[in-house]
Amino acid sequence: MASRLGTQLGEWQATGGVAQALADRIRMLLLDGRITVGERLPSERALAAELGRSRATVARAYELLEAAGYAERVHGSGTRAALPAQRLPRAAAVDGDVIDLTIASVGSAPGMHAATVRALDRLAPLLGTPGYSLQGLPELRERIAARYRERGLPTDPEQIIVTSGAMHALAIVLAALGERGRPAVVEQPTFAHAMEALRRTGHRLLPTPVTPEGWDSAHLVDTIRQQRPALAYLVADFHNPTGATMPELERARVAAVARSVGTVLVVDETCAELDIDRGWTPRPFAAHGPAVLIGSMSKIAWGGLRIGWIRASREHVDRMLSVRPSLDLGTAVLEQCIAIELHDDMEGLLSHARRRLRIGRAAVADGLATHLPEVAMPAVPGGLAAWVDLGGPWSTSLSLAARDRGLLLPPGPRFSASGVLDRYARIPMTWEPELTAAAMARLGAAWRALRAGERSRHERLHDAAVV
Template sequence: MKSGLMLGEVDRYLSGPQLARLTAVDPGARPYYRALARSVRSLILDGRLPVRVRVPAERHLADALGVSRTTVTAAYDRLREQGYLESRQGAGSWTALPDAGSLGTANPWIAAADDGLLPLHTAAPSAISTLPAAIAFAGEHYPRYALGMGYDPVGIAPLREAIAARYTERGLATRPEQILVTTGAQQAIHLVTTLLLSRGDPVLLESPTYPHAIDLARMRGARIVPVGIPDGGWHLDLLTCAIRQSAARLAYVIPDFHNPTGHLMDEATRAGLTEAARRYGTTLVADESWAELALDGDDGRSRVAPLAAFDTDGRVITIGSASKLWWGGLRIGWIRTTAATVRRLAVLRAAVDIASPLFEQLVTVRLFEDIEESRAERARTLGASREVLTTALAGHMPDWDFTVPSGGGSLWVRLSSPEATALVDAAACHGVRLAPGRWFGVDGTLESRLRLPFTQPPQVLTEAVRRIAEARVEGASGNRPPESLTPTL
């Protein structure tokens, strides 16, 4: 969180020798500036170096450490980029805690496609095998839409019909006029929060949760009310009490293979949650982006009714996405709500993009025709990758703890110590990009957690775990990564 300090508000400070003693960086660490920045960041995260403490000038710390001023400058620059230092001309620099969603860049999810790091920071899957046929279908049918104006603010009729039919198959009777097609689930969340939230409104968010939902709540100036999710899943009494005590106007939940924990909300909790929302006047936004990704067969757990099936007065708004089942690059999402709310959302989205791309909508229409085959394919491929990942972790990091989810795309791993941020940096030096737990936390916590996706092929996961294990050893010993571990793909 940005401190917004004014001159004179920072009255605590450290001298060069004091910070040098605290960091205790191995003189042989390479590159030294990264090791120094990592050490300072760890001090801040575990509370040994408080926030809003002025750090010594670069030349003073360089003298105390016996290194060049350029080295300390590079370390300070890195800490500023990551949000752990704030500076003002003439006022010096002081320690800070970054926004929960930031890590070195304004958006931690954006990384260069050719940076050479194995992308375990994202759970986006590769394309389903039926995508080429769907693209061919879209190309064949695209010309006939050229006779009209070329866009529909609520989405083309065939796609809305397909989405509505799928909800009906899942036990939630739905008409096409209840569907608004969006340009991905992210736009869907943005539209709903823009429509329903005003500055200062209380909004309930699970912790952990989808990071972009946190970003949107902050953008709207909402008052975030976090509710923790225990290891065993949701506690209905905690959800109900939070809704009642905060008078939350909106609650954003991920009931189906929760991102990042993988939990699946049972029907009793769904019924109790919708009843609480009705009693206290809260709108529930259910993100079902992972709902079709059950991996353990038709054992009952994969057939929980949608949250909106327990709704009696139209206060559950459901969000879906094509990106998790079919392909991360297919930026098509949708909103299921009342027909009246669909019309209001369509007017609102006119200021954004008017309508979603026609070609991608046609591709999605074709993919819905073979949705059961797609689900079966994902169950096979993700199930195999999940098995490889859990086996590799058990072999290399037996002290890490996790529950194997029955669906979704990732493991929510508890580390043996609060070392996630330091491990992320060390793993990057070994060619693996990771997602630390604090990305998913409302207040920058969850430093003992990592989200590890199993959406990559088995061979990638095996190599990634090997590199993470060696990065962990390096982090513990302070040794330089061997040359053989430089990123290769």
């Protein structure tokens, strides 16, 4: 059985000294969060057998990690991942603050302040109540349900649960419908925090590939049919991070197969209405068969407004409401009142978000053409980010080089369930053009240094520690 480390190593291959290359790869997995500090690594014998290498090679790799402070070896308890005593250095700021491209979220909509002021009048009559509701304010649930009806999916307010953001919604879904020890299908790549939530609740991840061109629908359907997973987590509209949209016929096929084997489809719709120029609008996934839908205001209005929701069958809603008190007792009432006000101008919100994304997409494309001319800008009809093919397995190394220049860029494998995709990088399209231009200039400097063979500061620190 493959170990977690063996899986995360993915397509690792030695290009020089095998032990040094293996140590470097494990260290990079630790630095970008795919291996956690304190995590127990496989035994030398087990990892050697898994990788098809000699035990001496693995032992030497572990020795190199220990010498540099990236591993602790205790007799009788194995080898555990660690950080050196000085800990991971912060990203070096260049001409000011660090630019954080790990976040892909738009700034607040123009009407946010006014909606907050108006919401105070809605809040006043509620001050004499307990102040929370497991399911959410009826007015907000009706507005969310109405939006689904406008998109072609008949929905009753009783099918809606208001949550404190999309991740909170996923936590409720997993608490009610997840099955510890059972497999769960995830796209590869996908939203990293969703994978973490599935792992934390005891699910074994089964990846299915997605590219900017779309899904391998045969692979997805066969995986569901043969593995009979408890859940399948999908992002069918403006997929995060590739930007792809699943056609309606594929949705219908996936929904039919999932229903036949009892798999619960959990469809993340947080990007569903972030259309720039797709040219067509599919109905929500649940229009084709049973599916639990997750939505959020954060990508439309503001990341700081922690309002999300779940749309599901009444049976599933009842199950989720029964477990929710073990997580929380309801979503903040003031934020719900603000969301009600914002829903009354949903078209205005969407129009603003689309303009921002169109400008952001152009800024990323200009930055690539100027600073990384060897890297092509993919077609991105909507969504939050560009999923860029670097042309080789350089994403992790580029991420480390970018950190030296005050730029935080998550490597491609961060969005993978199996440690692969090191030839890709996710570049958000959500920042202001001036900030994106500065970020792309720093990324270009990191790219040129990487291509010239320069080693990152983390690599130099590692080398110095070994010596």
